[in-house]
Amino acid sequence: MRDTSPYYTVVSTTVSQVTGDGNDNQEVQIKMAKSVRRWEVFPGKNKFYCNGRIMMARQAGVFYLTCALIIITSGLFFAFDCVYLAQNVTPAIPAIGGALFIFVMATLLRTSFSDPGVIPRASAEEAAEMERQNEVANPNSPGTYRPPPRTKEVVIKGQVIKLKYCFTCKIFRPPRASHCSLCDNCVERFDHHCPWVGNCVGRRNYRYFYLFILSLSLLCIYIFACVLTNLILRAQDDNFLTAMKDSPASVIEALVCFFSIWSVVGLAGFHSYLTASELTTNEDIKGTFTAKRGQDNFNPFSKGSLLKNCLGVLCGPNPPSLLDRRGMVVPEPEPVSHVSVVQAEKDANAVSAHHEYYGSTQKTNNMGTNTVADRSVVVVNEESSPKKRDMISYQSPDGSINNKVPSVNGSGVIPAQNCIGKKNHIWDMTLNQLDYLGHRVNIYPASHGSVNYYRDPQEAPTRGELYVHSAGYPRSDDHQKYVLSRGVSADFPSVNY
Amino acid sequence: MDTQRSPHTKVFIQRDFSEGIPVKFQTRYPPELEGRVDRATYESTINTINEMFAEAESTGSRTYCESCFACLTAYLALMCMDTFYEKTLKKVRRYLEEQNQRIYMSRGVMIIDPAERGLRILEIDISSIDTPQR
Numbered sequence: 001m002r003d004t005s006p007y008y009t010v011v012s013t014t015v016s017q018v019t020g021d022g023n024d025n026q027e028v029q030i031k032m033a034k035s036v037r038r039w040e041v042f043p044g045k046n047k048f049y050c051n052g053r054i055m056m057a058r059q060a061g062v063f064y065l066t067c068a069l070i071i072i073t074s075g076l077f078f079a080f081d082c083v084y085l086a087q088n089v090t091p092a093i094p095a096i097g098g099a100l101f102i103f104v105m106a107t108l109l110r111t112s113f114s115d116p117g118v119i120p121r122a123s124a125e126e127a128a129e130m131e132r133q134n135e136v137a138n139p140n141s142p143g144t145y146r147p148p149p150r151t152k153e154v155v156i157k158g159q160v161i162k163l164k165y166c167f168t169c170k171i172f173r174p175p176r177a178s179h180c181s182l183c184d185n186c187v188e189r190f191d192h193h194c195p196w197v198g199n200c201v202g203r204r205n206y207r208y209f210y211l212f213i214l215s216l217s218l219l220c221i222y223i224f225a226c227v228l229t230n231l232i233l234r235a236q237d238d239n240f241l242t243a244m245k246d247s248p249a250s251v252i253e254a255l256v257c258f259f260s261i262w263s264v265v266g267l268a269g270f271h272s273y274l275t276a277s278e279l280t281t282n283e284d285i286k287g288t289f290t291a292k293r294g295q296d297n298f299n300p301f302s303k304g305s306l307l308k309n310c311l312g313v314l315c316g317p318n319p320p321s322l323l324d325r326r327g328m329v330v331p332e333p334e335p336v337s338h339v340s341v342v343q344a345e346k347d348a349n350a351v352s353a354h355h356e357y358y359g360s361t362q363k364t365n366n367m368g369t370n371t372v373a374d375r376s377v378v379v380v381n382e383e384s385s386p387k388k389r390d391m392i393s394y395q396s397p398d399g400s401i402n403n404k405v406p407s408v409n410g411s412g413v414i415p416a417q418n419c420i421g422k423k424n425h426i427w428d429m430t431l432n433q434l435d436y437l438g439h440r441v442n443i444y445p446a447s448h449g450s451v452n453y454y455r456d457p458q459e460a461p462t463r464g465e466l467y468v469h470s471a472g473y474p475r476s477d478d479h480q481k482y483v484l485s486r487g488v489s490a491d492f493p494s495v496n497y
Numbered sequence: 498m499d500t501q502r503s504p505h506t507k508v509f510i511q512r513d514f515s516e517g518i519p520v521k522f523q524t525r526y527p528p529e530l531e532g533r534v535d536r537a538t539y540e541s542t543i544n545t546i547n548e549m550f551a552e553a554e555s556t557g558s559r560t561y562c563e564s565c566f567a568c569l570t571a572y573l574a575l576m577c578m579d580t581f582y583e584k585t586l587k588k589v590r591r592y593l594e595e596q597n598q599r600i601y602m603s604r605g606v607m608i609i610d611p612a613e614r615g616l617r618i619l620e621i622d623i624s625s626i627d628t629p630q631r
Contacts (some may be wrong), residue, residue: 102571103571106571106572106573107571107572110572119615119617120614120615120617122617123614125507126509126614126618126620129507129509130509154514154515155515156514156515156516156517157516157517161514163514171617174512174514174518174617175514175517175518176518188518189518203518207564208572211568300517301517301518311556311561312556314564314568315556315560315561315564315565315568316556316560316564317553317554317555317556317560317580317581317582318560318563318564318567318575318580318581318582318583319554319582320580320582320583320586322612322615322616323615324612324613
């Protein structure tokens with residue numbers, strides 16, 4: 001083995017913190033000049049309209065059905081029954097109906113279009129710090145990486161609440177928050193995901209949701225009563241069948257109302273109970289605060305009396321959205337700067353979540369499963385300043401750049417041999433090669449769930465400090481830093497082959 | 498772009514959930530600030546932020562009136578007015594800017610507005626170079 005190989009730096013492109021190179025900064029600046037707003041790079045599964053002002057779940061088909069049912073039924077009511085009733089009974093009937101209808105639609109649209117209280121995901125740095133704290137709290141295995149405990153406990157008014165770690169959002173979920181699998185977001189005071197309103201129901205829109213079903217049940221009962229009145233009044237002149245023939249619209253309305261009343265009123269009743277006892281549907285179904293065997297269990301979030309709870313839900317503070325959807329994306333060490341990058345980041349998250357979930361104890365074989373790393377890892381020679389594209393640039397051994405992943409076959413470990421005696425060439429590296437390199441120089445002593453390697457001048461030293469000691473590797477060189485996403489970092493001045 | 502070379506330490510102050518969901522940050526003094534900011538100054542800053550959030554999260558007459566008014570207009574009024582909570586967020590931002598300018602920046606410490614981090618954590622950046630960054 002000769003010591004001719006130049007310094008190799010492992011660079012990831014999943015995190016687009018491009019710094020340290022003038023060209024790269026310019027590239028990013030040009031990209032940013034197109035002014036990407038945050039909603040465009042939002043990692044959850046949501047739809048946005050009106051330049052980020054409106055936020056909904058992706059599948060909103062049932063929401064349009066809800067809208068259509070309400071609008072068509074009310075439209076028929078105003079067009080046919082109201083005309084007759086206003087003439088024969090009182091003009092107050094369409095007035096009250098109109099007010100109710102406007103309120104129902106306003107609350108429905110507000111529920112559907114607003115942010116339910118999504119908790120923004122943690123930045124890479126924050127997640128790493130969290131990991132570190134966990135490892136510190138769990139120091140029984142200093143050399144090896146052991147999956148840290150994934151729950152935290154807090155005491156709220158004497159009640160112990162477990163905070164679970166969310167692998168997607170990389171945060172410990174606050175009390176009462178839950179991850180919505182349909183929207184892929186952690187939502188504060190998560191109630192449920194409601195397909196009928198096409199959105200999650202959470203802390204920010206529960207009030208509107210509750211008022212929506214309350215007013216909708218009133219509207220339903222109101223229309224049903226008016227339609228019956230209409231039919232009965234008409235039947236007084238003639239028999240009931242001719243009355244139905246006279247106004248066929250009333251029959252349709254009566255049928256729609258008759259079938260929806262039960263579910264809507266039932267739901268309104270259920271949510272009235274929840275509101276009065278300051279519970280969420282989620283907690284009620286899971287029975288979080290129901291007394292268990294021999295255990296005193298109570299709801300620490302209840303304000304004491306039914307009235308206070310209702311007032312708290314209906315008239316409490318209006319928490320603002322935490323997402324800043326219409327803010328501009330700034331090329332910061334936040335993994336939000338370009339759509340495709342974030343997509344890659346999402347994949348990476350998914351993969352690493354998977355790995356962590358099943359507990360990586362020793363080196364997991366990532367070949368074949370961790371395609372993200374395959375796609376996004378590129379190895380760059382230190383001497384020719386790292387050309388980092390926005391996403392991926394592969395450079396074949398002869399120096400030509402292409403966008404395709406070069407074939408893995410036949411090059412498993414060969415690049416390492418290729419570089420003997422050669423200077424100043426860049427080659428790409430797929431995961432098994434990285435693995436190979438990793439074992440040759442022992443850069444990762446223990447397991448590594450996902451493999452994201454990045455070299456970031458701003459971040460590396462911090463992480464180096466944080467992790468080098470725990471991993472038992474001395475810091476020697478300042479600009480050669482190998483940082484792995486699992487938090488293991490090692491420095492080595494040269495790699496020998 | 499010299500700042501990129503200077504390594505930063507970041508301290509993340511976690512939320513204190515002992516009183517439920519309302520936003521409150523832990524008041525424990527982070528040891529990383531030792532020698533830069535004294536305990537009393539730091540604690541007064543954190544306590545002020547916590548008080549501001551506690552006021553926004555409390556159900557006082559102000560929020561009742563605001564909510565009832567919004568409800569009467571079928572929540573259309575919320576489109577054209579800032580809620581009390583949003584005003585508080587702006588107040589916190591202004592307060593932290595002022596504190597950073599007056600106290601922390603000259604000591605190489607910067608407190609990031611918690612709204613930037615989704616109110617989950619309070620991030621404190623500590624620069625390892627001792628020169629003021631102003």
